[in-house]
Amino acid sequence: MPRGRPALLAVVALLICGLLLLLPAARRHAPARGPANATVRAGVVLGDPAVAYREAAVPRFLAPSRPDVLLLHGQAFTSGTWQALGTLALLAAEGHRAVAVDLPGYGDSPPAGMLATQRDRAAFMQRVVQQLGLRRPVLVSPSMSGRFSLPFLLAHGEQLAGFVPIAPVGTREYTAVQYQQVQTPALILYGDRDAGLGKQALQSLQHLPRHRVVVLPDAGHACYMDKPEDFHRALLGFLGQLQ
Template identity: 35%
Template sequence: MILLAAAGGMLFGLGFIFLNYRSITEYEDYDFTALKSIPIENDFKSNSISEASAASTSNLNFKDVRIQTYTISLFTSAKNAKVTVREAGHGSYHILLLHGHKYSSQIWQKLGTLQYLSKWGYRAVAVDMPKRENRTTTMDDDQEAIRWMGSLIKNLRLSNLVIISPCLSGDFALPYIFQLPKNQKLVRAFVAIAPNGTERFANDDYRQLTIPTLIVHAEHDSVFQPAYELLIQIPNSEVLFMIGAGHNSYVDAPVFFHDGLRKFLHNVSRLA
């Protein structure tokens, strides 16, 4: 059951989506490999946002989705740093998928997110973030994170961009988003999944942010509560509340995460 309440009748006013789903323990043996793509001759193509983006996540056939895996070079403070990229789909809207500390870009393929986004008519790009196991840059401050994100976006030729940022990746995504001018058209929307680094920005920073934002808030993620209190001050924000889920809620309940994401992206594309 999904309930959406929007304040003042505004489409992107502060809203709540409540999700009821099976307990997390039922996903412990979830076979992620069942969602791996089957390469074919041509990728799924779309010149605009498909009507499929307004449809249910169920009954989608992934057999015609091809996921390309390749590396790019980023020139920041680390010389010729290599970053692994997984990409699927075509479309005028580009979705950049970052990841948390426990995972890599592969999580978005295992969950089927790259495949769903491709079928919905988007170009989806997942990248490996710098961390202990695959550090691609020396992260000294916010300016370093901004340079890394800027180089990544330029290298991948991303535009009409939606950034999806869980956990660790908030240390990159938030500084980059907050330094953008208010009238910018590069980043169209932001999906915040318990991102790191929220405390480094003031209340007024959040109140002045004009980017439509989906805040994914898990019921059993008490550590995220202070960050949540900051993020909900974003005027064009709504909340995807995941009942029973923990910190990695999108992994705990991928079906419901994808359904909430699909509706949010569809609304963003319609308002552009």
Template identity: 35%
Template sequence: MVLLTTPSTVSPSTSILERADLCRPIPENSRKLAQLVEYDESRVEMGSHSVFVREARPPGAHYSKANVLFLHGQSFSSSTWLENNMLRTFAALGYRAIAIDLPGSGQTRGQALSQTEKPVFLMDFIETLGLKKIMVVCASMSSQYILPLMTSNRYLTCVVAVAPSNTHEVTSPASYITPTLVVWGDRDTSLGPTAASNLKNLPNVKLMKITDAGHACYLHNPKHFENVCVNFFELIRNYH
């Protein structure tokens, strides 16, 4: 087993991650239940930013397994995660699903951030909402908010990184202790494979292609994407 920096926190060993079957399908009754999940829209005021937030919670219950924070890519917004009922599906499976418009995008008001400001902004957002047990899904550009936080287990339980950008900046892989699933579409011939090559030596990582999909694999093959995310989350929960 691999011990992370906090003694009480254990993550799956690399061999367990490598052997894990993440393709088990989500039960159809959960997908049907997703049709009944409603989502809320709100704003979180953070200094010069008014952050637009979409959220879906498990139906008929106050308890959630964990918080899943969805961060969109460069040309998208939080509405990306509404397509194909994705937020609702995760909520139906017992997760509190939160998607935000990142600064400079969508309906969030305030200036875009520099690269060095992005992880600080995300830490402030997490602390403002009082979030615990955070599982993150980040797509391409939004990895700039996440990668610097992966050297500590203070905020993140695990990360699903979809063809993340800026992975060339990971120069000391052993220090990136957060359990990570790197996914990319099998038709993505640039950013996805590059990210996989740059991140393959992280201590707690699994690499996985999403079939029949391009760069935005969560839109091209959403069911496969949801399956691997949920199975990864459940695997991490068993070791956390």
């Protein structure tokens, strides 16, 4: 073996060891690119009533130019449902500012005694949107939350970029003419095993002039819980059409 080869091999070995030591640091400083890396923080919208919320931050390497998303919840759920399901993190990873609120009397939000009428609930939703600084959000509204989303949609639909009703309650409280006046794009979602409220809500919501319908197979009333991947796919597809 030539005399200089052991020295050369030693130098190469040192270089390889140095590169191996640098790789973990490079990984630590590389931008996160997946839903699991999205940070979800909690906060409170002050006022009467106060409203607790969870928000997923958009990763820094993504431009926050995609529609904001405001998620409500059903009677058996809270804002934590959207965090546990991965919806908040997924939306943030796709470049959407995603906020889920606890409606009054649910989760960490105290009860409210001044939201008895449709006008009260529409004003409440407008305050939440304004204080959170949401820019024409897409409103996702399952089940019980229809009591809040529908009055807001019909009174202030121009403030929404889109509406995603998931078998909401209260749809029969409005006329076909009222729905026909709303120009907000809508994605009507429900599970094929939700033979009650899902199809009932569709009878009214189909009067929205700019709507399309997605029925999730083998899913019940909380179809997003039964088929989260199908739900996320449909939601992201709708959001993509709004951009």
